Each structure stands twice: as structure tokens, then as C-alpha cells.
Amino acid sequence: MDVPLPHLDRPFDYLVPEALDADARPGVRVKVRFAGQLVDGWLLERAESSEHPKLAYLEKIVSPVPVLSPEVARLARAVADRYAGSLADVLRLAVPPRHARAEKAVTAADAPPSADADADAGAGVDADARAGGPAEVDPRGWRDYPAGPALLRALTDGKPARAVWSALPGEDWADRYADAVAATVAGGRGAVVVVADARDLDRLDAALTAVLGAGRHVRLTAADGPARRYRAFLTARTGEVDVVVGTRAAMFAPVRRLGLVAIWDDGDDLHAEPRAPYPHARDVLLTRAQLGDVAALVGGYARTAEAQLLVETGWAREVVADRAVVRARTPAMAPTGDDPQLARDPGAASARLPSLAWTTARDALRADLPVLVQVPRRGYVPSVACADCRAPARCPHCAGPLALPSAQGTPACRWCGRVAAAYACPECGGRRLRASVTGARRTAEELGRAFPGVPVRTSGREEVLAGVPGGAGLVIATPGAEPVAEGGYGAVLLLDSWALLTRADLRAGEEALRRWMAAAALARPGTAGGRVVVVADGALAPVQALLRWDSAWFAARELAERRELGFPPAVRMASVTGVAEAVADLLAGARLPGDAEVLGPVPAEEGRERMLVRVPRSRAAAMAEALHAAAGQRSARKAADPVRLQVDPLTLF
Numbered sequence: 001m002d003v004p005l006p007h008l009d010r011p012f013d014y015l016v017p018e019a020l021d022a023d024a025r026p027g028v029r030v031k032v033r034f035a036g037q038l039v040d041g042w043l044l045e046r047a048e049s050s051e052h053p054k055l056a057y058l059e060k061i062v063s064p065v066p067v068l069s070p071e072v073a074r075l076a077r078a079v080a081d082r083y084a085g086s087l088a089d090v091l092r093l094a095v096p097p098r099h100a101r102a103e104k105a106v107t108a109a110d111a112p113p114s115a116d117a118d119a120d121a122g123a124g125v126d127a128d129a130r131a132g133g134p135a136e137v138d139p140r141g142w143r144d145y146p147a148g149p150a151l152l153r154a155l156t157d158g159k160p161a162r163a164v165w166s167a168l169p170g171e172d173w174a175d176r177y178a179d180a181v182a183a184t185v186a187g188g189r190g191a192v193v194v195v196a197d198a199r200d201l202d203r204l205d206a207a208l209t210a211v212l213g214a215g216r217h218v219r220l221t222a223a224d225g226p227a228r229r230y231r232a233f234l235t236a237r238t239g240e241v242d243v244v245v246g247t248r249a250a251m252f253a254p255v256r257r258l259g260l261v262a263i264w265d266d267g268d269d270l271h272a273e274p275r276a277p278y279p280h281a282r283d284v285l286l287t288r289a290q291l292g293d294v295a296a297l298v299g300g301y302a303r304t305a306e307a308q309l310l311v312e313t314g315w316a317r318e319v320v321a322d323r324a325v326v327r328a329r330t331p332a333m334a335p336t337g338d339d340p341q342l343a344r345d346p347g348a349a350s351a352r353l354p355s356l357a358w359t360t361a362r363d364a365l366r367a368d369l370p371v372l373v374q375v376p377r378r379g380y381v382p383s384v385a386c387a388d389c390r391a392p393a394r395c396p397h398c399a400g401p402l403a404l405p406s407a408q409g410t411p412a413c414r415w416c417g418r419v420a421a422a423y424a425c426p427e428c429g430g431r432r433l434r435a436s437v438t439g440a441r442r443t444a445e446e447l448g449r450a451f452p453g454v455p456v457r458t459s460g461r462e463e464v465l466a467g468v469p470g471g472a473g474l475v476i477a478t479p480g481a482e483p484v485a486e487g488g489y490g491a492v493l494l495l496d497s498w499a500l501l502t503r504a505d506l507r508a509g510e511e512a513l514r515r516w517m518a519a520a521a522l523a524r525p526g527t528a529g530g531r532v533v534v535v536a537d538g539a540l541a542p543v544q545a546l547l548r549w550d551s552a553w554f555a556a557r558e559l560a561e562r563r564e565l566g567f568p569p570a571v572r573m574a575s576v577t578g579v580a581e582a583v584a585d586l587l588a589g590a591r592l593p594g595d596a597e598v599l600g601p602v603p604a605e606e607g608r609e610r611m612l613v614r615v616p617r618s619r620a621a622a623m624a625e626a627l628h629a630a631a632g633q634r635s636a637r638k639a640a641d642p643v644r645l646q647v648d649p650l651t652l653f
Helices: 070-082 087-094 100-109 115-120 148-156 173-186 198-212 226-237 248-252 281-292 305-312 323-329 339-344 355-366 440-450 497-501 508-520 541-548 551-565 580-589 617-636
Strands: 029-034 037-042 058-061 162-166 190-194 218-220 243-246 258-264 295-300 317-319 332-335 370-374 381-386 433-438 456-459 473-477 491-494 531-534 571-578 597-603 609-616 644-647
Touching: 070 087, 070 248, 070 281, 070 617, 087 248, 100 226, 148 173, 148 295, 162 305, 173 190, 173 198, 173 258, 173 295, 190 248, 190 281, 198 243, 218 226, 218 248, 226 243, 243 248, 248 281, 258 281, 281 295, 295 305, 305 551, 332 541, 355 370, 355 473, 355 491, 355 531, 370 508, 440 456, 440 473, 491 508, 497 508, 508 531, 508 541, 508 551, 531 541, 541 551, 571 580, 571 617, 580 597, 580 609, 580 617, 609 617, 617 644
Parallel strands: 162 295, 162 317, 190 243, 190 258, 218 243, 258 295, 332 531, 370 473, 370 491, 456 473, 491 531
Antiparallel strands: 029 037, 029 058, 381 433, 571 609, 571 644, 597 609
16 A cells, blocks of 8 residues: 555555456556545455455556556565665655556557566567667677677677676767667667766667667656656556666666666766665666666766675676776876975965966867866855865864854854864964855856956756867866767866865765766867866875776775775665654664664754664665564554654765
């Protein structure tokens, strides 16, 4: 039943009236009477008998279309168990809301899938399954990766190949994913590909249309609206197409004869569902690959610690280029904070735009090439920094950001409110502070004055540019909004690195490297004049990984450190957030594994607190089951204060 109460997270038996017998098929939406109310539900299975002697009748079949396939139902149950959630919450994410007009338009031409069709979906591949698909896939797009052609052959042969792909700079990742999908389709199977945002979806949509032809795939995203989304969902559910691409809404797409699940840039926060039980698209797709014994592809310019864990455990093989190819494809990169640069430009440590970055941009513009400037924030963001070295000023008590009430005021913390009258910079010992404003808009104004007559474009939340022409021009973009330049950028400037590296986040270094590599990948190769300047100390590990274009090294280093410290993904963690009494009540009733560690509490928003539960990865299922059962006990008692359960939270602090 579509009731999000944890203690009701189980199937219920109902009698089927004779009048509804023909339409009451597994997977249809129904309405049932429960506790005196009419509630929505899903028909999961038909049975001849029940152990319960007295049953109520189904009230109504909402639609005769079985929109919930058995494969997606099994997946939803596994995801709910993994994240200590309820099946009803996962099904609400897996199946879009019904749109009657769209349903009528799709089912008018195509009969709804039958239970026999679902049962036969994975039994084999008939001759018609290959009709209309590419007869042979050209492996030359993957020739720069020694394991790439073998991956395509495995997909064509229907083998459950699992790969973690590190893309080269300048790589058209959408074309490579289209090749992988085409190889899967050539083998008579379907594919699900998930990307982070609409811009990536547009690129992949165009690449698949070019390779497969029009009408061979559908895009599934909530941004398309209820009608288009539901129409695309039904098109895949009826088996009209076997390829679905989309944002995280597509991770549960009902593709028949599934042969490949893939995700691009799995480190993007947009892949994490903000609604309970907060599943991550990468983990949902990997669970789907495990349950269905199908191929999986995790790709990106940068590699996450979670992807590195897949490689180190042997669950997946890495697909990377040889170092000689990497050096040939990588733009010339340089930091501004290393000793040689500081010797030539002593002000580089405090300047927001050091002379190296300025001259690099000037040379590219003189060569009639575009310049990309990545700024971590948009608009005008006030900040307080050391006047000598520009290091961000942080509270010595809680590490929160300091603020200056006035030009002559005493700095105070924005988080805890304490006054830092005797502040001294931990980097250089300086005691002078200065207020500044950073952001894409301010940067555009500054560079527009520095390079008069050069067109300046901004790309961010208000307007995200898909592409820019190849002539001289300045493009100021926030991370994730960098447009593609025709022929590649002559220079890429990565400014305000401190804003990324000093975040109070476990993934700060990983996230900084991911954003830098995504921008640097848009530059021309070094042999064609492409240059990248990162305003940061060259000795930092993320900067070193960027300079060598070796995210695998950084991911292995990051995973080793997290394993030593007991942080995800080396271990599994869950957060319990709520008022102190409610959190204590839930944890007291949870029968956690004996080796579970309870950490905290730490303050959370609006007077609530957060406790963390940490267990070895082998005990993750037991932890999730115990927390879900404890939440069910509180739900059955009708406890007043809600508690938010989140397994594998992105933010721990």
C-alpha cells in the first residue's frame, strides 16, 4: 500500500472480485480499503489462497496497465532494504504519477504488456530483437583505451562486463556512451543510462539519435513534465524501445531484456535523491546490475572513492588510457602556488588573479581563442580572508566562517557567534583581515575591465550555455555550467580554489578535483596551445592529480585514508537526525549489530541533533534492518517527533 509508515511496510492480502479478475494483474495500480480509508496500492502477486481467514475485497483497479514490472518491484524492495526505507517510498520514485491522457495515447496503439511477456523478457533473444539496431559497432572511438574494444565486444555478446572508465581530456563522453549502448542493442538487449542534469542529457540524446536513429530510445526526466515523462515511461514499459536515458528519474526505468546500466559523473550531488529513502543513482544501478546479472559502466573524468572501491574489490575492471596517450591529450597545466611561480611573482599567494593566469588568458585571446574562467560561486558572495595570504578566515573554535560587522569591527563567527578578537592566520600568522566579494558576476566585471573589447559571457544558474563560438572571448562559468567551445578553449583558469578545498566536507578534495577536471577537459591539448592554470598550491594532492591527469591515483589515496579513519565507502554509515529525545528513543530500540559504533551527537538544523551509526560493510544489511525495525516500532506507537533515517549520507558533518 502507498502508506509511508514503516510498521506497515509489508504486503497485505485482499480478495479479488470476479468483476475485476481480468484486470487484476501483477503490476497494476489499485485502491483498497484500509483502516476505514481508501488508499492507493500496488498489486504485486496473485495467489490461490491466503493464511488469513478473513479478507476484504479490492475496491478498484485504477488502471489495467501493469506499470510495475516484476524486475523493478524486486529492485525497489532491494533498494528499500539497503537504505532502511519503505517499499512505498521507493515505488513512488520508481513509477511516475499516472497521467490518464498520456496513458491512453500510448496504450491505444500498443497493447499493455502481459505477465507472460514479462516472464519471457530475460529468457532469451529472438530474431526480431536485433531488427533495426546497428549491425556492427565501430570500436575506433574506444581505441585510446586498451580495454575499450574488449568492453564493446562483451556488451555485444551479452556478457555482464563491469567497468569503471576514466575519460581522457577532450573526450566526447556522450559518443563513447552511445557506442556502448549501440553494442548492447546489437546484442539484442536494452540499456539504461543516467546523467546528472539536462545539459548532459541533451548531449547524450543527440549522440544516441546519431548512432541508433530516431525513435530508438526515450529520455526520462522529471523536467519534461508529467505528461511527457509518463509517456516515455510507458513507451519503455510496453517494450516499444529498449533504451532509456535520463536523470536520476531513469534509474528505475522498466527496460525489458536489460543488458547494460550506466552512469556518467557519479560524483555529482544531483545523482542523490533528496526524498526518502535518499537513494543514490549509482548504487541503485549497481544493485540492478547485481540482481539482473547485467553489465555496468561507471564513467567520468574524475574517479570517486566509491568507484575505486569497485576496482579494488574486483567487482569492476578499470578502463583507462596509457600514460603516453594521456600526455598527448592533456593541456599544459600549471599551478600558481608552487615555489618557481612564487619566486617570479611574490604576490601570487595573495592575488586572486596572479600574473601567470593573467598572461595565459592574454596569450589565448591574442591567438583568437576562447578563455574559460571557472569560479566556484555565482553572484557576489562576501567573504573574509587574511590580508597577507588570502587564506579564508575561520573561527578558531568551530572552524566556521568569520564575518566583519563593519570596516573597523571585530571579526565574529557566523556559526557559533563567538568573537575572534585575537585572530591570527594559521597559514602566515598575519593579523590583518579584509573583506572581499567573489563570484561569477564580480569576476565577469573584473575581467571585462582587464580585457576591454573582448566579449564576456557568463554561464550559471540563471542561464546555462550549451556552447560558445571558437573566437576570442571570455566565458565565466560556475562548476557544472561550463559550455563547450568550438575547437576547445585556448586557456582554462580555475580561480578561488580555496572555496572548494576548505569546505567542511569529507568529499572536499574529491569534489574539487572533479570540478577542475570537468573544466580542464574542455581545453585544447597542449600540443594545440591549450593551457590550464589552477590558482592553488601545487603540492596539494588534488592539484597533483589534476596536473598529472591521474584521478585514479587520488581516488586510491583517498580510499586508503578513509579506510584508515573508518569513513565511507570503506565502511557503511547511517545518520539519525531529529530532536534529542526522539533520536535516543530510536537508537535505544534498534537491535544494532554488536560491532556497530554510535558516534555523536552533533548539532543539526533547527535545534535538532544528528547521531551516526558506523558498521563494517559486511554488516550493512543488519544495520539497515535494525534501524528500519526501530523506526517501525516508533511508527506503531505513533511517536510524535519524526526522525530522519539516511543510510550512506553524502554529508557527515
